[in-house]
Amino acid sequence: DAGVIQSPRHEVTEMGQEVTLRCKPISGHNSLFWYRQTMMRGLELLIYFNNNVPIDDSGMPEDRFSAKMPNASFSTLKIQPSEPRDSAVYFCASSGTYYEQYFGPGTRLTVT
């Protein structure tokens, strides 16, 4: 099993640019989670999907953030336009029947 796959691993962009983060969950898992981690705020849940349907997006900070899950094997998190305060590590995680969550390696985003 390849685990949760995220791309890119590092992203450096300028303020105002669009950023798209990608995630491939573990095959067979039906829940997918997007988190953001910073030193100041720790690990924050942004949004999660169950069977490709968004269940709770209350953690999405602003309308600049959007997430999609067009099928069971792919999800994107988009930030448009990006701002320096969006700099963080973004994690994707997935879980199956017993709700054990498995995390991807993360995408380190730097917005200058």
Next chain:
Amino acid sequence: KQEVTQIPAALSVPEGENLVLNCSFTDSAIYNLQWFRQDPGKGLTSLLLIQSSQREQTSGRLNASLDKSSGRSTLYIAASQPGDSATYLCGSRGSTLGRLYFGRGTQLTVWP
């Protein structure tokens, strides 16, 4: 909303010591609790998952216990090694389908 607290925030011990990390949660109606470790610059690695019907889980030198009535979980690490140095996080899955509520973690340093 579930609140999860981890004490201590940081711990430094010599190699060979047995140690206990604490996790407390406010909503005792949990479905399960999961312990993770996070190495610097890396994602979260699942260590142990305890279902609400279980009292403890063991994996090698790690033992996690769960006491729902008191809202506590502990992670016991036996015979600590420098390789155990990492941040340990606990996540509680409450009554809301799918999501985990995380503590801020305990940063563990084991010195030779």
